[in-house]
Amino acid sequence: MIHLDDVTLTFPDGESRITAVDHVSLTAHPGTVTGITGPSGSGKSSLLAVAATLIRPDAGRVMIDDVDTATMDSGAATDLRRTKIGIVFQQSNLIASLTSQEQLAVMNELGAPNSRRHRAAASARAATLLDAVGMGDQADKRPHQLSGGQRQRVNIARALMNDPSVLLVDEPTSALDQERGASIIELILQLTSELNTSTLLVTHDLVHLPRMHGAVNMVDGRLTSDLPAAV
């Protein structure tokens, strides 16, 4: 579970500060996807960065599985990010020289204790996840050999390598056409249910929101449950 409790985040803006996230409270439960929409500049990515514990808020708390992340030192926060949080960014950020299989397996090597001992298990999990995202037969391909939708599937599988309880997804369909975008959303819904993640998904694309378990609209850093009229 992830719970944002009365979170406020400001950035310096010349002499004053700009409020990117303004007293936001939001909870996502295991096995559910909550959509976050809103106009450009309304604070969606900032909210996701706070949820990912990448930025510490000015005020409020981020609870991950009932642990208050504000009380952690930076080592513990890094550990929590690695083990509990999966992040899918807008661009796939895959490493050009690695195959799909290696993109996932390398997650086992990043700062994890005893990573050598866990190599075989990591390799098996990578294969299972590539199958789960429909990329089992593309395991040996490098990013330039894949379509945008296929790259995004590898990206999603990679975010799930460490079996996170929280999955944070920022605009996963922005580089894709409608049909491929819809299948990526379906995949995230399916994996959220199968792996029981608490998923927050930022999207501009209102057509996807009715498929989700809940949706909020962000306007000027604040949340409203009144969704834009097109939904």
Ligand SMILES: Nc1ncnc2c1ncn2[C@@H]1O[C@H](COP(=O)(O)OP(=O)(O)OP(=O)(O)O)[C@@H](O)[C@H]1O
């Ligand atoms: N690092 C930063 N420094 C200063 N201001 C920032 C920073 N990041 C975001 N902002 C400001 O915070 C506000 C919210 O930005 P944010 O990127 O979170 O919005 P968004 O809803 O994700 O926008 P988009 O849909 O265009 O990605 C904006 O006014 C933006 O200019």
